[in-house]
Amino acid sequence: MFRRKRFKKLDNLNTQQVLKQQVLSSDLNDNLQVLRSMYQDCFDVVFRTLLMGGKTKAVLVYIEGLSNIEELNDHVLGSLMEETEGEIDSPQSALREKMTISKLNEVKTFADCIENISIGNPVLLLDEAETGLALGLGKWEKRSVEEPTAESLVRGPREGFVETMGVNTSLLRRKIKSPDLKMKSMKIGSYTSTDIVIAYVEGLADQSLIKEVENRLKRIDIDSVLESGYIEELIEDSPRSPFPQLINTERPDTAAANLLEGRVVILVDGTPFALIAPIGFFSLLQSPEDYYQRALVSSSIRLLRMLFMGLSLVLPALYVGVTTYHQEMVPTSLLISVAASRESVPFPAFVEALLMEITFEALREAGVRLPKQIGAAVSIVGALVIGEAAVSAGLVSAPMVIVVAITGISSFMMPHYTQGLALRLLRFPLIFLAATLGLLGIMLGIITIIVHLCTLRSFGLPYLTPIAPLQGRELKDTFFRAPWWMMNTRPHLTGKFDTYRKASWKKTSPSKEEK
Amino acid sequence: MQQKIGFIQLFYIMLGFEIGSTVIFGLGAEAKQDAWLAILAGMFCGLVLMWVYTKLFEHYPGHTLTQMIPKIVGRYIGYPLNAIYVLYFIYLASRVARDFGELVAGTILPKTPMLVVIGGFIAVIVYCLSGGIEVFGRTGEILLPFLFLIAIASWIIVYSSQIFDIARITPIFETGIGTVWRAAFPIVVTFPFGEMVLFMMFWPMLHDLRKVKKLGMMVVLVSGILLTVNMINVISVIGPKWISDRTYPLLTVVKLASVGNFIERIDAVVIITMIIGGFFKVGSFIYGAAIGAAELFKLVSARSLVVLFGAIVVPLSLIIATSFMEHVEIGLKKVPLFLHVPLQIIIPFILLVISAIRKRYRRT
Secondary structure, rough: OOOOOOOOOOOOHHHHHHHHHOEEOOOOHHHHHHHHHHHHOOEEEEEEEEEEEEEEEEEEEEEEEEEOOOOOHHHHHHHHHHHOOOOOOHHHHHHHHHOOOEEEEEEEEEHHHHHHHHOOOOEEEEEEOOEEEEEOEEEEOOOOOOOOOOOOOOOOOOOOOOOOOHHHHHHHHHHHHOEEEEEEEEOOOOOOOOOEEEEEEEEEHHHHHHHHHHHHHOOOOOOOOHHHHHHHHHHHHOOOOOOOOEEEEOOHHHHHHHOOOEEEEEEEEOOOOOEEOOHHHHHHHOHHHHHHHOOHHHHHHHHHHHHHHHHHHHHHHHHHHHHOOOHHOHHHHHHHHHHHHHOOOOOHHHHHHHHHHHHHHHHHHHHHHHHHHHHHHHHHHHHHHHHHHHHHHOOOHHHHHHHHHHHHHHHHHOOOOOHHHHHHHHHHHHHHHHHHHHHEEEHHHHHHHHHHHOEEEEOEEOOOOOOOOOOOHHHHHHOOOOOOHOEEOOOOOOOOOOOOOOOOOOOOOOOOOOO | OOOOOHHHHHHHHHHHHHHOOOOOOOOHHHHHHHHHHHHHHHHHHHHHHHHHHHHHHHHHOOOOOHHHHHHHHHHHHHHHHHHHHHHHHHHHHHHHHHHHHHHHHHHHOOOHHHHHHHHHHHHHHHHHOOOOHHHHHHHHHHHHHHHOOOOOOOHHHHHHOOOOOHHHHHOOOOOHHHHHHHHHHHHHHHHHHHHHHHHHHHHHEEHHHHHOOOOOHHHHHHHHHHHHHHHHHHHHHHHHHHHHHOOOOHHHHHHOOOOOOOOOOOHHHHHHHHHHHHHHHHHHHHHHHHHHHHOOOOOOOOHHHHHHHHHHHHHHHOOOOOOHEEEEOOOHHHHHHHHHHHHHHHEEEEEHHHHHHHHHHOOO
């Protein structure tokens, strides 16, 4: 009963999929029959029969809405229907010469056929030919490049990834023009056959890292991949941890910056969120804007962010612990005012904190899910519910409202939403520990979290680098962001890498003569 | 594959181990205002002991204490001796756990059962150790700097609250060198410096084995100096009389500190910070015992034993003494004489002599 279930390979090879493996026969009618049986009950698949040059029978198969019909009409059908003069030895080669399309592929099996048809490339099957032709005329409705909504900046590029793979790769390619930017493609998902692209910069990313990423991706055996979150959970090192071990980003500039630091970017078709690996805890505290604003300002903002990360984790717990167990720590005058405001509150601090935090989380979740038109209503109700009204009704104390508000704001400060989620989640066990063991409970909780972070790895990279294990040179970009003229070396992730990113200490200051 | 640990990581762990439970007690309090001299004297003896330990390690590089003992004195004496060392480490782990249990129960959580406090404390340690030495080392790298940060901050608070008077450490040598020496030996020498015999279990896991001597000496020096400075500070604030009266002189000092009537009563924060030191002390003992036992019983991994030893330490720490007074009494009178001195000083010294003789004999 407790024996582990035997690993079962996904087994959805039905008869049609067996047919898929078959090679195209030379008889057009046979081929057509197979294809038609596969696309039974698919009204959007079009079979267009035509006579090539008035002699050879041919069939064009495509899916409506996925292919560029205008070009199909102008460049394919037109030239195909034309009468050809003289004998032609092979209709295939004649076609290649005639059609004014840049991308032409030969297809030999039904699997190829289906693959091409489903990505929008019309397939042309000829009578008495064992190969068909896939015409690169895929074109479908796609979103244009817009400003990323999940990670907004004041200064920095305004373009974000979209749902289409081709656009995303081109966005990356436009940032890194070197041919060293490699992009390997693979398909995952037996039903969705989603395009996955592994992008890296050769010479910067460690070969073993790329191999590891590829291996992990290849081992995935799943029926569908609809978002990069699927891939993330399937390839991360510790899926049970609340902390993300891969960063997702909507921004091509973030992706490019990480590629240039020797990381690997995984693009998934159908979602604007790309994955970055390997990452450390401190990469989650960095916003791309840190690198665009002045170094001094960015460094101070980073410190502020770290302070508030700590606050968002422990502030409610600290409030509960101190008011329940360690009142003597609070200065007397403050203690009196806190006690006065808690006087009418019927709950212990623990219940009060839990009540408020859960309400706040609910409001936030509602704010995210609600249609935009009624979002304003929620914020008004929210402000009333967890603000003034709750206090004047005597349900919660005013200091608790302040604590919740600060916690809320500090968790909004996290530049990566996934990390904010982890902190939000861990806040609750800490509140519980504070209610049972006071400051000791908080300390034990924090030590546990730190130990947990120490056990984590992201693709072989210890999660808390460069603090533990300590790597002095990399501290330049951890708590502070060193000015660009000081960033001579690349961060060391795993294995061998190209160390130097710029000539050392080269500043463009006025030369001595000018002074 | 055996996990490795870096120089700085082990340095931090050893420093946390040394400072951990020592800093809160009035170390060498018998010597009154000369307590800091007792610590200094203890430190110099500690350097000698460390020399013995590292010399042994030089004779048997890459060997833990329990691996080298059978090679030096033979199997029939060696294995029982190893068992004694393992039990010794477990006993010390529970003693330190009790120390911290009493500290917390006596100060910040008076109504909480000690079982809960020690149980929670050990649970976190076991969770950390089950990740192996790498995780332990990395945790040290994160937590120890934090500990020092808090320590420095609290001393700044103490200095700035105008209760500090360096004149209180005078007159020096009022009661004579004899008193200082009696305070230093055997207590200060063995606790904390002699306890470093435990780290002979850890050294083979170091990345660079040649640095062991440097590491050991550095830890003794740094921790000795830190403890001395701490003691001078404590004496300068509360004077020689209170040192021996109070169980936790350091806490008395921090309680007195007050800056601008706003930052006051920071003792809870200091206690919580001291927990970190205890974390590394108990953790090191349990892990050392686990390594020793794994070698004794020829187990592949020490990690599986960590949970077991953790489960032993919790009840053991509660039954080793019926009251705090008895616990302190045993700690001051019996443990140093009957456990520390033989196991930390006499046996390592005999081992060194035997192995030195063997080495010479083999060479000729």
